[in-house]
Amino acid sequence: MKLKVALPDQVHNLPPPKALAPPQELASAPPPAEGIDQGDALQLGIYYHELNYLSVATYYFSISASQRNALGMVLYAVALRHGWGCQKDEHQAVLLLQQSADTVVRDLNYLKEQPQKVGAGTLKKVVSDELVLAFVELARCYQQGWGVKKDKSKAAYYLEIAAKLGDPDAQVEMADLYMRGDGVRKDKAFAAKWYRRAEKKGARLVSMQWIWKEKYNLPDSDEE
DSSP, X not given: OOOOOOOOGGGGGOOOOOOOOOOGGGGGSOOOOTTOOTTOHHHHHHHHHHTTOHHHHHHHHHHHXXXXXXXXXXXXXXXXXXXXXXOXXXXXXXXXXXXXXXXXXXXXXXXXXXXXXXXXXXXXXXXXXXXXXXXHHHHHHHHHTSSSOOOHHHHHHHHHHHHHTTOHHHHHHHHHHHHHTSSSOOOHHHHHHHHHHHHHTTOXXXXXXXXXXXXXXXXXXXXX
């Protein structure tokens, strides 16, 4: 079954972002460590981010994003959102996250239609992980009002997609939203559903035996 996600129509036809100009800090940055592919902008961005050369890291993330790398778009978006080594631009960050999600949804749906493709299972896992990150970060934007108007229901919508893709952290957070009625109607049975799924995925829940009580079982149609 294809994954369907509500994203603004404009996102589908957006060109990739332009890469940033090389920052002055690049000249004084240490050379990449052995094993880092100097032709892989995403690897370089992560490497320099870990070294706290933020302008250099964001420069490489922007190159990766300009190459339509979905993870590069997410990391560049987060950098823009917080102004890490670049001019802060929350609106552009949201567009990039939406663009990344759109790219990965297309990739994931293509792989679902090509189960015989060599390595399709591994690729689906990689693509799903990228999609989880994109939607969790979109949820954060709507929760905090970063680049968009605060909207708890939209935040919950995007977070639930990440939860459905199997991310245990998103599943726990989704359960918490149902417990509080935050962006969704308050519903202890739905909270139990997501806590159960998270626990099955390895999440460590303390004093949560109640979630397995029979009274919180949902009809099969609501377990999807």
